[in-house]
Each structure stands twice: as C-alpha cells, then as structure tokens.
Amino acid sequence: LVGDESAVTDKKYSRDFLLKFAEHWTxxxxxxxxxxxxxxxxxxxxxxxxxxxxxx
Amino acid sequence: SSATSxxxxxxxxxxxxxxxxxxxxxxxKSKQASWGSSMRPIYTFSTVxxxxxxxxxIHHPGKLVVGADFYCFKHKIEPKWEDPICANGGKWTANxxxxxxxxxxxxxxxxxxGEQFDHGDEICGAVVNVRGRAEKISIWTKxxxxxxxxxxxxxxxxxxxxxxxxxxxxxxxxxRKLDRNAKNKYVV
Numbered sequence: 001l002v003g004d005e006s007a008v009t010d011k012k013y014s015r016d017f018l019l020k021f022a023e024h025w026t027x028x029x030x031x032x033x034x035x036x037x038x039x040x041x042x043x044x045x046x047x048x049x050x051x052x053x054x055x056x
Numbered sequence: 057s058s059a060t061s062x063x064x065x066x067x068x069x070x071x072x073x074x075x076x077x078x079x080x081x082x083x084x085k086s087k088q089a090s091w092g093s094s095m096r097p098i099y100t101f102s103t104v105x106x107x108x109x110x111x112x113x114i115h116h117p118g119k120l121v122v123g124a125d126f127y128c129f130k131h132k133i134e135p136k137w138e139d140p141i142c143a144n145g146g147k148w149t150a151n152x153x154x155x156x157x158x159x160x161x162x163x164x165x166x167x168x169x170g171e172q173f174d175h176g177d178e179i180c181g182a183v184v185n186v187r188g189r190a191e192k193i194s195i196w197t198k199x200x201x202x203x204x205x206x207x208x209x210x211x212x213x214x215x216x217x218x219x220x221x222x223x224x225x226x227x228x229x230x231x232r233k234l235d236r237n238a239k240n241k242y243v244v
Contacts, residue, residue, distance in 0.1 A: 011072035013170035015163060015216075018104060021069075025108035029099070032110075038098060040081050040121050041114050 069104040072171045074131035075181070076100040077110060082123030100131050107169060116162070117193075118155040120186045128165055129181025135196065137228045142180050146200035146227040146241070148210045150193045150219055157184060157191035160217045164193055167216045174212065175205040200227040203242060210244035 034042055077098040101107050120126065127135045137143060150160060164182050166172075173179060180196040195213060197206055206225050214223055224240030231238045 011070060011171060013069070013071075013104065013166075014172070015166045015170065018107075018166045018170055021104050021108050022112070025105045026112045027109060028113050029101075029106055029109045032099065037081065037083070037094075037096070038079060040083070040124065041079050041098070041126070043113055043115055043119075 071102055071104065071107075071169050072176075073169070074100055074102040075107075075128050075169055076131050077114075078125075078127035078129065078135055080125040080127075081121060083121075095125070095127075095135070102131075104169075107165075111162075111165070116158040117184045117186055117191045118158050120184075122186055122188055124186045125183060126186075127181060127183045128168065129196070130179070133180050135181060135183060137232055139180075141198055142196060142228065144200060144229070145180060145196055145198045146206065146225055146229075146231075147194040147196045148206070148213060148223055148225050148244075150213070150217060150223060151221070152191045152193070154187075154189050154191060157193055160219070161191075161193055163216050164195065164213070167213070168195075172212070172216065173209055175208050178202065178205045178209060196228075200225070200229070200241070206242055207244060210242065214244055 077100075078095055079098050080095040099106075099110050101110060114126075117126070129135045133139055133141045135142070150157075152160065161182075161184050168176070168179060168182060178197045178199060180198055182193060182195045185192045185194075195209065197209060200206065210223055210225060213219075223244050225242040225244075226238050227241055230241070
C-alpha cells in the first residue's frame with residue numbers, strides 16, 4: 001500500500017512510509033554529475049548500500 | 057465523471073518542500089581562503105524517490121572523512137549564519153560518538169522531508185559534522201526567540217531519535233559572538 005490520501009493532500013509522510021521506498025530507488029538521478037570534490041561523498045558500489053531496518 | 061480532472065503520476069511522491077544537499081570536505085576547505093566558500097550544493101530534490109536516489113549513493117556519516125560537513129537544507133536557504141532566513145535563528149544539537157550517528161541522521165532527514173514536525177515551517181535544515189571522535193547532528197531553525205516553537209521542535213526531534221541525553225539550543229547570534237562559549241538558551 002503506497003499512496004494513502006492524506007499523504008497526497010498534506011504531503012506528510014511517516015518514517016515507515018518513506019522507508020518503503022528505500023530499496024527501490026538505488027540509481028542516481030539522471031544527469032547527476034560527480035565532480036572531483038564530491039568523490040569523498042559518493043559510494044562506489046550501489047549494491048553494497050542497504051538501509052538498515054529494524055531486524056530485532 | 058470527473059476522472060480526467062486529476063492525472064495520476066506514478067512513482068512520484070512530491071514533498072511539501074524542495075531540499076538541497078550541500079557538502080564540504082577538509083580537502084576543499086584547505087583550498088579556499090574563507091570558511092564557507094568551499095561549501096557547495098550537490099543536488100536539489102522534491103520527491104521521495106529523488107531523495108532515496110541520492111541517499112542510497114552517498115556515504116552515511118560514519119563513512120565520511122573526518123572534517124566533512126553534510127547538509128540538507130530547504131531549497132534557497134543557504135546553510136550559513138549570513139543567510140537572511142537563518143540569521144536570527146539557532147540550532148538544536150545531538151552528539152554522537154564517531155560512527156554512531158547514521159541512523160539518527162537518516163531519521164532526522166526523514167522527519168524533516170516527511171514534515172513530521174508541528175513547527176516544520178521554523179526549520180531551515182539539518183547538518184551532520186564529522187569530527188575526530190564525534191559526529192554532531194544539528195537542526196537549524198529560523199526564529200530563535202520563538203521559544204515555544206523551538207522547544208516543540210527539540211522535544212519532537214528527541215522522540216524521533218529516541219535520544220536520551222539532554223539536548224541544547226544555541227542562538228546563532230551567541231555562537232557568532234562567543235564561539236564555543238555560547239550557552240544553551242533552551243534545553244530539552
């Protein structure tokens with residue numbers, strides 16, 4: 001269940017709601033440019049980057 | 057039927073505000089004469105999907121180099137005291153040991169972009185400062201003298217983070233004049 005009506009009208013999203021999207025959006029936006037001074041910020045591997053969820 | 061009046065946009069959940077990520081590193085800082093001049097906007101996003109597209113490809117605080125500052129501020133608000141919207145503001149700060157702030161940083165971002173604060177209009181943005189032994193997350197607000205709004209933000213933020221320590225609010229004006237001697241004006 002992704003779109004509930006209150007979220008559409010108020011644009012308020014709970015943490016749990018937002019976390020549902022985490023693993024589906026792993027590619028950088030089109031046209032995103034990585035300049036040399038941003039190298040320290042970017043991860044080299046997308047696949048190694050998984051959001052920690054409550055597992056216990 | 058009025059089914060045609062509102063087109064459904066798939067896979068896009070607009071945020072109430074647009075937000076800009078900013079990044080500053082020690083390497084960049086050393087090349088520049090004055091503080092703040094090496095700080096640069098990375099990307100401005102306005103949907104849930106765009107947020108994750110960036111977040112999933114950048115280091116979290118624990119993996120950033122010591123000295124790095126990473127910001128998420130509302131679009132068109134610069135994360136500087138000099139910004140007219142920030143000038144009369146202040147900040148709440150949560151302190152963590154090095155490598156321990158990743159989850160809180162994410163929860164801070166999600167609470168902001170998901171508009172979970174009752175006084176969300178008061179918020180300018182958030183920053184994580186990565187230092188030798190510590191990681192510090194701050195939320196910057198607009199009108200430091202509006203105590204009720206600041207205290208509400210501080211209390212809610214503590215709940216979102218499940219933060220058990222005392223949290224303090226410092227006026228930018230005091231920080232500017234007194235630097236490290238600036239005292240907390242509010243605590244929660």
